[in-house]
Each structure stands twice: as structure tokens, then as C-alpha cells.
Amino acid sequence: MLLRKKVVEGKMSTELRRQLKEDKWPLPWISGATPHHAQLAESTGFRLFGLSGSQSSAHIMGLPDAGLMTLTEVVDNLRRVCQCVSIPVIADCETGFGNVVNVTRAVGDFITAGAAGLYLEDQVFPKRCGYTKGVEIIPTADVIAKYRAACDVRDAMDPDFVIIARTDSRAAVGGGLDEVLRRVEAYLTTDIDMVMVMALQSREELRKVKEAFPGKLVFFNASAVKPGLTTKEYEELGVATYSLSISKVAQLMMHNFLVDYKARGADALNAFNDSLEGHPLGEFSYLELTGFPAVVEIEKKYLGQSALKDKYEGSVATYDPRKGGK
Incomplete structure (x- = not known):
């Protein structure tokens, strides 16, 4: 343990719930793919880290976010991330890696690995990046069965563990804003703790969803909204959290340096070291x-x-x- 995370009092799931109950919203959190990404987030003062399925697939496997990582590969990486930091980790559980039976194993494995919470989406299995054309979603009744199963495992193993229902219904085949509203309302009939809405297309759509569910914990992945929302706009929306993918930043910065290094050789490296x-x-x-x-x-x-x-x-x-x- 000396080389791993500092000894902390209480469970990370309990700490996550404490943060979510605060009125200091929105709660910014950093997402990434590796233990070192999590260490960088913690060292700069962030109180919450999100383990991205999309970025894990890229950084750990060198594969596209198309449902190609197995549950075992995801949990192995999750365990290493949780061991090296003393802040809560929310992990991408994708579709639960199969049907409702697979969900029960996946949620149990995520809890055992040390996660404080997870988000579980309503896509078909295998899934794909929520911002990729061709996203398909499963029937609402099947998703609700998955959320009920996930919550039962939570209640049995760690009642403080946070279950987030993610919907990709806005950009999915046959989807739209009305489908988002219908599904969020249905998902909130289960014992999930929070909802995550992907790929809303405008500020007006963000407001409509938030206003439709007052008092509910909502997280928007608003990457499709251009120009991007300001900190003040997030505060005015009253959303629970918003996030930045540190791994995407790293990818772009490494690419830019390599282009410079290819062009200028040692001069580029020396300039970098001087900086x-x-x-x-x-x-x-x-x-x-x-x-x-x-x-x-x-x-x-x-x-x-x-x-x-x-x-x-x-x-x-x-x-x-x-x-x-x-």
C-alpha cells in the first residue's frame, strides 16, 4: 500500500455521494484512461476522476471505441486506476458487457475493483462511441431490467455505490429529444442515482431536459454543442457535473510535438526541455x-x-x- 494510494478514511463511494449532495454544482471532474491520468487529476486538485471507456480503448488497447474491450480488460485497468489515487473514480461500464445477467457480474466486478460509481448505457451490445454514426439502442423495458439488476447488486455489496443511467437516445437510429425525455422519465422510476444524457445538439435541448426533471442529478456530455458551454452556463443550468477528457488533450499535445520534432529534430526537443x-x-x-x-x-x-x-x-x-x- 505504501506505493499505492494514501490511506483514506471511509469508502470512495461514500465520498462520492458526499460530493454529489453538496450544493457546489457543477462538480468538475477529469476523465482519462490510465492510472497516471488519474494521478495528474488528483495532483492538480480535482476531487473526482472518470475512467473513460472510449479513451481506455484507445490508450490501453489501441482500438476504436466499438465494444472491443472485454470486461476483464476493463476491470484490470480500473483496479490499477483506483489503487493509485485517493479520490473517487466513476467508471464507464458500457452496456454491462451483455444482457441483464452480464450486468450483474460487471457491477460486482466494478465495486470489487474499487470504483465509487459507474455509468451504464442503453446501447445495443456491442456498443460504439456515442458520437459515432450508427448508434443503436435497446428497448426501454430491457434497459430498465439492467438498471434494476445493477441497483440490486449495489444494494447487496455497497449501498453507497453510485449507479448512473446513461442514455444515447438523442443521436441514435430513430432517436431524438422526445425519446430522451421519455427514456429519462422511465429510467428514473428505478433506483438509479443519476442520469447522464449524451449528444444533445443545442443549448435549448439542454435546458429542456434539465427543466423536465427538476431536482434530479443530471450530467450532460455536451460535446456536440458548439460553441462549447462556458462555466457560467453550466452553473446556470444547475447540472451536477461536467467533465474534460485529459487523455484527448494529451493526444493532441503529443501529436503537435511529434510533428515539430519530425520537422526540426533535436532543436524541437531542446526547446521543449527549456520550457x-x-x-x-x-x-x-x-x-x-x-x-x-x-x-x-x-x-x-x-x-x-x-x-x-x-x-x-x-x-x-x-x-x-x-x-x-x-
């Missing part, structure tokens, strides 16, 4: 963020000071985990 002067992470401080100083603490405890002195004083390197380094 790190005084940066909170610097050239080697990712080692700090991932817990290298904890390695030193283990060595101090079990190897002794003499061995440490020989180990560190007898070598030459830029980064000294005893002192930290930028």
Missing part, C-alpha cells in the same frame, strides 16, 4: 508524482542508512528521490 524550467512537474518529477520517494522510505526502513548512503552517494544521476527534483 520545463520551473514547471511543477519538470523533466523528472513524473517520478515524484508516481511515488518514487516512497521507494526511498521503504529502503530506509528495511535496508538501513549505511546501505542507502552507499547506494545514493556512489552514483551520479539527475534525479535524487531523497530530495525530489524538478
Whole structure:
């Protein structure tokens, strides 16, 4: 545990519920795909991390978001993410990886892996990215059966665990705003804790959905609305949360650097290294963020000071985990 997340009091699911009950909305959270993405979010002060199925498929598997990651692959990654941070993690459970029977296993595995909550969508299995043409949804009755099953597993294993019902019905084949309103109303008849609405097309549609369900916890993925909503607009809507995908930012920045590096070679790298002067992470401080100083603490405890002195004083390197380094 010394190299993993800090010891915290209580369950992450309990902490997530506490955050959602606060009136300090909207609650911004950062989504991503890897343990290091989660560490970066926590280190910069964010209190909630979302594990994106789409970005996990890209970063972990190098595959499109087309339902190609298995439950085992998703849970393995989720467990590593939850182990390395001390903030709640909400994970993408996609369609539950099958029918209502598969949902019961998936929810149990997500809880056991350490997630504080999950969102479960109403697409067919296998699903696809909610912003990709060709999205299809299953009948409302079948979705409600999945949500009932998910809530029963929650109640049996961890009543504080948060179940979010996600609908992709706005952009789906045969979908539309009326279908969104109909489905959200139906989903709220179950014991789910919150609704997530994907791909609404305008500010007016966002307002109509929010006004239709006053007092309900709502999260909008508003990526289809252009120009993007401002912080003030989110506050005026009174939505529970909004998110940013840190992994998408990283992809674009890495691409831009590689284009520059291909064109200018070492000059581009030198310019990048020069820009790190005084940066909170610097050239080697990712080692700090991932817990290298904890390695030193283990060595101090079990190897002794003499061995440490020989180990560190007898070598030459830029980064000294005893002192930290930028």
C-alpha cells in the first residue's frame, strides 16, 4: 500500500455521494484512461476522476471505441486506476458487457475493483462511441431490467455505490429529444442515482431536459454543442457535473510535438526541455508524482542508512528521490 494510494478514511463511494449532495454544482471532474491520468487529476486538485471507456480503448488497447474491450480488460485497468489515487473514480461500464445477467457480474466486478460509481448505457451490445454514426439502442423495458439488476447488486455489496443511467437516445437510429425525455422519465422510476444524457445538439435541448426533471442529478456530455458551454452556463443550468477528457488533450499535445520534432529534430526537443524550467512537474518529477520517494522510505526502513548512503552517494544521476527534483 505504501506505493499505492494514501490511506483514506471511509469508502470512495461514500465520498462520492458526499460530493454529489453538496450544493457546489457543477462538480468538475477529469476523465482519462490510465492510472497516471488519474494521478495528474488528483495532483492538480480535482476531487473526482472518470475512467473513460472510449479513451481506455484507445490508450490501453489501441482500438476504436466499438465494444472491443472485454470486461476483464476493463476491470484490470480500473483496479490499477483506483489503487493509485485517493479520490473517487466513476467508471464507464458500457452496456454491462451483455444482457441483464452480464450486468450483474460487471457491477460486482466494478465495486470489487474499487470504483465509487459507474455509468451504464442503453446501447445495443456491442456498443460504439456515442458520437459515432450508427448508434443503436435497446428497448426501454430491457434497459430498465439492467438498471434494476445493477441497483440490486449495489444494494447487496455497497449501498453507497453510485449507479448512473446513461442514455444515447438523442443521436441514435430513430432517436431524438422526445425519446430522451421519455427514456429519462422511465429510467428514473428505478433506483438509479443519476442520469447522464449524451449528444444533445443545442443549448435549448439542454435546458429542456434539465427543466423536465427538476431536482434530479443530471450530467450532460455536451460535446456536440458548439460553441462549447462556458462555466457560467453550466452553473446556470444547475447540472451536477461536467467533465474534460485529459487523455484527448494529451493526444493532441503529443501529436503537435511529434510533428515539430519530425520537422526540426533535436532543436524541437531542446526547446521543449527549456520550457520545463520551473514547471511543477519538470523533466523528472513524473517520478515524484508516481511515488518514487516512497521507494526511498521503504529502503530506509528495511535496508538501513549505511546501505542507502552507499547506494545514493556512489552514483551520479539527475534525479535524487531523497530530495525530489524538478
